[in-house]
Amino acid sequence: MATTTTKSVGPDDIAIRRRRKPATPYILLIPAVAALLIGLGYPVYWQVVTSLQEYGLLQQFGAPPVFVGLDNFARVFTDSEVWFVVAKSVAFCLVNAALTVGIGLGLAVLMRAVHSWVRITMQITLLLAWATPLVAAVTVFRWLFDYRTGVVNWLLVQVGADGMGGYNWLGQAWTFFLVASFVVIWMSVPFVAMSIYAGLTQVSEEVLEAARIDGAGPRQILWQIIMPLVRPVIAIVLLLQIIWDLRVFAQIRLLQDAGAPISETNLLGNYIYQLGMGQQSFGGAAAVSLFVLVLTMVLSGPYVRYLMKEDAA
Amino acid sequence: MSAVLTDTATVTPPGRVLLRRQRVRPGKVLLSVLGLVLALVWVFPVYWMMLSAVTPDAILGSVTPSFLPWNFTLSNLESVLTDSGFLNALGMSLMVTGLTIVLVLAFAFFAALAISRWRFRGRKSFILTVLFIQMLPAEGLFIAQYQMMSSLGLLNQVIGISALYVAMLIPFTVWMLRGFVAGVPIELEEAAMVDGLSRPRAFLRITFPLLAPGLIASGVYAFLQAWNEFTTALVILPAESAQTLPIWLRSFLSASANRGINWAEVMAASTLIAVPVIVFFLFVQGRMTSGLVSGAVKG
Numbered sequence: 345m346a347t348t349t350t351k352s353v354g355p356d357d358i359a360i361r362r363r364r365k366p367a368t369p370y371i372l373l374i375p376a377v378a379a380l381l382i383g384l385g386y387p388v389y390w391q392v393v394t395s396l397q398e399y400g401l402l403q404q405f406g407a408p409p410v411f412v413g414l415d416n417f418a419r420v421f422t423d424s425e426v427w428f429v430v431a432k433s434v435a436f437c438l439v440n441a442a443l444t445v446g447i448g449l450g451l452a453v454l455m456r457a458v459h460s461w462v463r464i465t466m467q468i469t470l471l472l473a474w475a476t477p478l479v480a481a482v483t484v485f486r487w488l489f490d491y492r493t494g495v496v497n498w499l500l501v502q503v504g505a506d507g508m509g510g511y512n513w514l515g516q517a518w519t520f521f522l523v524a525s526f527v528v529i530w531m532s533v534p535f536v537a538m539s540i541y542a543g544l545t546q547v548s549e550e551v552l553e554a555a556r557i558d559g560a561g562p563r564q565i566l567w568q569i570i571m572p573l574v575r576p577v578i579a580i581v582l583l584l585q586i587i588w589d590l591r592v593f594a595q596i597r598l599l600q601d602a603g604a605p606i607s608e609t610n611l612l613g614n615y616i617y618q619l620g621m622g623q624q625s626f627g628g629a630a631a632v633s634l635f636v637l638v639l640t641m642v643l644s645g646p647y648v649r650y651l652m653k654e655d656a657a
Numbered sequence: 658m659s660a661v662l663t664d665t666a667t668v669t670p671p672g673r674v675l676l677r678r679q680r681v682r683p684g685k686v687l688l689s690v691l692g693l694v695l696a697l698v699w700v701f702p703v704y705w706m707m708l709s710a711v712t713p714d715a716i717l718g719s720v721t722p723s724f725l726p727w728n729f730t731l732s733n734l735e736s737v738l739t740d741s742g743f744l745n746a747l748g749m750s751l752m753v754t755g756l757t758i759v760l761v762l763a764f765a766f767f768a769a770l771a772i773s774r775w776r777f778r779g780r781k782s783f784i785l786t787v788l789f790i791q792m793l794p795a796e797g798l799f800i801a802q803y804q805m806m807s808s809l810g811l812l813n814q815v816i817g818i819s820a821l822y823v824a825m826l827i828p829f830t831v832w833m834l835r836g837f838v839a840g841v842p843i844e845l846e847e848a849a850m851v852d853g854l855s856r857p858r859a860f861l862r863i864t865f866p867l868l869a870p871g872l873i874a875s876g877v878y879a880f881l882q883a884w885n886e887f888t889t890a891l892v893i894l895p896a897e898s899a900q901t902l903p904i905w906l907r908s909f910l911s912a913s914a915n916r917g918i919n920w921a922e923v924m925a926a927s928t929l930i931a932v933p934v935i936v937f938f939l940f941v942q943g944r945m946t947s948g949l950v951s952g953a954v955k956g
Contacts, residue, residue: 372771383824387801469700475938591794613796620800644792
């Protein structure tokens with residue numbers, strides 16, 4: 345008798361307490377919100393304010409900043425150099441994202457078709473590439489493409505391209521971006537390949553069996569059955585890749601150290617760095633930074649919506 | 658890693674494997690060869706880094722590269738490990754990473770608890786904000802962060818950079834932990850309370866141990882991010898004495914370039930920075946893939 349009463353009171357009691365204590369979740373959120381406000385909130389606020397101000401060297405030394413309205417934006421976005429940088433960044437981003445997803449998809453499909461020990465070998469090598477820290481990866485590619493003793497030039501000479509002996513890949517813009525693309529693609533393909541492959545393994549065997557019984561060949565099964573089923577995964581990784589390939593400051597900066605022409609090889613992040621840290625033009629740098637932030641937010645919209653849907657589910 | 662591999666094993670029914678084994682298909686053999694070649698291409702940079710790390714620099718500079726460790730030596734690794742700059746940067750990286758992990762896990766855990774155990778006003782907007790914030794690139798923020806840390810006198814300080822890393826990592830960590838917390842049914846905790854435990858004790862004794870794997874995975878993720886971070890550290894830690902390992906590696910390479918790059922030592926340094934990351938990474942890889950794209954093919 346006694347036990348039954350406690351049991352029936354127990355859950356109710358909890359429910360009431362939870363209703364009476366709406367403050368708890370807010371208290372739990374305080375540390376995270378405070379950290380986000382300090383680390384990201386204030387910088388974004390500073391950026392908005394500074395982008396509307398004349399804020400340069402003088403202000404660094406204590407002169408009060410002057411409110412100039414949208415002057416920084418007007419100056420920055422009528423500058424043809426800025427648009428050239430934006431165009432280069434967008435082109436670099438789109439080309440690499442497309443190639444990365446294309447190669448990743450190819451590898452994922454290939455992994456389905458090969459012997460299982462070959463697939464495990466492929467997975468392990470992809471994981472190793474994925475795990476390599478960015479700085480180490482870029483450094484290795486500098487060594488691979490080193491014009492004096494790099495193994496790439498040596499290989500090219502071996503296969504008959506004698507002109508490539510001592511070729512300085514990082515010395516001029518277009519081969520510089522070629523090497524940068526190699527690094528970016530090499531590092532990002534594993535995530536894409538593994539994600540799509542994981543998606544492929546989710547396609548149920550019954551569906552494939554049914555298609556086979558209905559007389560579908562392997563090619564039809566791939567394009568008519570499997571591809572439509574994994575299209576959501578492909579869309580998500582493509583979107584993530586586009587967002588990530590816009591932020592290649594570190595890769596470009598590290599490759600530029602090899603003596604590349606800086607202004608020709610700058611992408612958006614590097615341009616902001618040069619504007620802010622190099623020329624101390626903080627107003628202009630803040631304006632371009634805001635542009636990058638807004639661009640990223642717009643691109644992230646579909647991804648965030650997708651994650652929210654998952655939260656609701 | 659394990660997640661992906663086991664998926665494969667469970668999804669392929671044994672019957673199909675047997676059927677395929679019975680007849681040798683030339684198409685499959687060709688594709689397997691192609692797969693092996695691609696695997697070789699993909700692993701080559703990692704192999705080349707590690708091979709160069711154990712090869713004398715004089716050999717690396719010779720006309721014909723050697724593709725196997727015929728001239729194995731540990732002297733490159735030794736000279737990096739005794740380099741005062743490396744040790745200093747290692748100390749700095751350990752402090753920054755340690756502080757970041759502790760704070761991120763604590764803060765993100767509370768937040769994850771709040772959003773998965775309570776439905777409250779503002780919950781949706783908090784999640785939405787967090788998801789957008791997680792996408793913000795360091796490139797769009799580092800000038801402002803530099804100004805802020807500089808006016809606070811926190812440039813080149815462990816506290817300063819860690820505060821930025823904590824803010825950078827909280828969103829993804831909250832998102833990852835939310836899944837783990839939601840996976841532990843509240844009924845378990847309530848059952849323990851019915852059996853006489855107080856709410857805090859029920860949480861500590863029942864729920865918390867079940868969350869340990871999630872906390873470990875999130876901690877490893879935070880470690881990887883903080884250990885590898887380059888862009889923000891370059892701006893916030895300009896002093897040589899405050900360099901973390903990635904920044905130190907860059908200046909080590911530049912310093913080496915002044916007297917003809919010693920690729921053997923540079924690769925030894927890269928290897929030493931990469932190996933802990935690779936080891937930890939293999940532990941959490943499955944979680945990270947599913948955290949980013951899980952559910953896309955369900956149903």
